[in-house]
Amino acid sequence: MNNPAPVLRFHERYPELGTDPIPVEVNTSPEYFEREREKIFQNAWWCVGRDEEISRPGDYLVRDIEAINASVIVIRGEDGAVRAFHNVCQHRGNKLLTEERGRCRGMVCGFHSWTYDLQGQLAHVPDEDQFHKFDKSCHALSAVTLDTWNGFIFVHPQDVPERGLHESFGELNALIGDFAYDDMDLVAEYSADVKCNWKYFIDAFVEAYHVESVHRRSLKETFNSQDNPYCHLVDVRLHERNRSVSCYANPQHAPHGAEALAYKVGATLAQGALASTTALKGTNFAGEKNWAFDIHIIFPCFEIATSNGWYFTYNWWPVTHNRTRWEMRFYMNRATNLAARVSQEFTKTLTRDTLREDLSTLENGQAMMETGRIKYMTLSDQEIAVRHGYKVVERLLAE
Ligand code: FES
Ligand SMILES: [Fe+2]
Known part of the structure; x- marks a missing residue:
């Protein structure tokens, strides 16, 4: 990303999403949640x-x-x-x-x-x-x-079902249908019961704007670079209901200490950047050199993120308008020797710390939205996948 992409490029690609702020009521209203239950959850895989x-x-x-x-x-x-x-x-x-x-x-x-x-x-x-x-x-x-x-x-x-499962994956069949899921082992599982709306929860994982702040201690240097200080997304593809975002990796990132050892044998979060841009099936849909991993949200509540040598899944289980159970499962290339195992342990630990950071703002955000002192969320071009999520829900509730 030596030539910074034009600003506001995603909005230009998806003008139908508009640029209006999003009312917070969609995250705080029990009545809205009941409508989601009827129109969305009851018709979802x-x-x-x-x-x-x-x-x-x-x-x-x-x-x-x-x-x-x-x-x-x-x-x-x-x-x-x-x-x-x-x-x-x-x-x-x-x-x-x-x-x-x-x-x-x-x-x-x-x-x-x-x-x-x-x-x-x-x-x-x-x-x-x-x-x-x-x-x-x-x-x-x-x-x-x-x-x-x-x-x-x-x-x-x-x-x-109104739509079959394959049809629900839509464009994702082509983007991640041939990823090597069967070659990987489950290496870690994390879960949390979080007092926030399911949409607000997912929002935190479809933008990288927060990396500079939330992950400043753990990952900032891994992903943000001088050329791309705010970790602008490599690409975004917004589908009819699903969403895909591709995340940047800092090419100057120089692993040291335990990470350097882990890096040698693979299975680090940023190792997407080590892969050839086109060699790995089901990854790097933008074909970007400085690439870390891709996130795909299968509407409404499932995520598959793919990279070089690993993938993970998120399940969001909405409980009420302001409570969501969440489960993360991390899968990596089968470890064939001790060094690869140590590498996996390092990456698991780093991932756990990163997830703690990701979850750290959610309950405060929900509680503050419920004070009524903010009426709208104001979204940047980098948060277009957040906007898309709300627009899809709005559209389905209106049908
Ligand atoms: S055996 Fe199941 S309720 Fe009686
Ligand atoms: Fe994050």
Whole structure:
């Protein structure tokens, strides 16, 4: 980025988004959240995990998804197929599985031990003769719509979704559909329960304007350079509902100490800059030399960020208008020796510190918006992906 890009270039590319300030009410209004629940969350695909997490028959995950008022079991059957069910016992409605993940030979309810097989059929009822005209085959678990994309398992609250999963990925099929997800291992998981609106939360991850301030101790020197002191984005692609932003890396960044060691064997946050601009599938959609990583938001509440040798995902789980659960999963190239493992540990630690910084402003921001002393958010060209997020929600609520 030796020749600084023209200012306000993203607005010129997406003039339909306008330049008006965004009312904070969309982040503070319980009523607005209820409309989002009805129009957006109830019509969305929710990523509940990855295929390899439940690789054997009987492996399961349980996801409580408040935004759609559901608890969902995702389980691999005897036949190897993955299915999803509402986590509700068909006897008297007890929550069937209470652990977040596990492995079972059958799903046994803790109340009266009704037992369902791995395909969701009711298999055993203690003292069955005492039920009137009883037919077990009429009491199977209620199925939830499920589909997978590149090993990511998604569920949908509707029996017949308006849009299929592949269609929901839209342009992202081309941008990140061929990334090497299967070559990577899960190396770290972080989560937090944050008192802020889900949109306001996502905003903090689709702009790099905050790097100079929020990450001044951890990452500023990694990403910001003399040529690009405010970490201007390399590129932005705004899709119909999804968004993609590409982040800059400082070419003068000289790793030292532990980072220098980690850098030698890979798996550092900024190692995108070491990659050839076109060699890695599913990365660097702008083909920029000084590139760190790309962020893709799969509307409404899932993110996949891809780079050289790693990717991570974010799940945002809206709970109320001002509460959101968040989970981050970090995947890296399989470590084949001790040095690569040490490198992973370094990057995990740096990432954890960075995430702490990212989350540090959210609850204060939400609380201050709720004081009513700010009516609008004023967004720069560098925050156009923030603007896009609000515009998509506004459009869908108006449909
Ligand atoms: S509520 Fe599940 S067995 Fe009775
Ligand atoms: Fe950040």
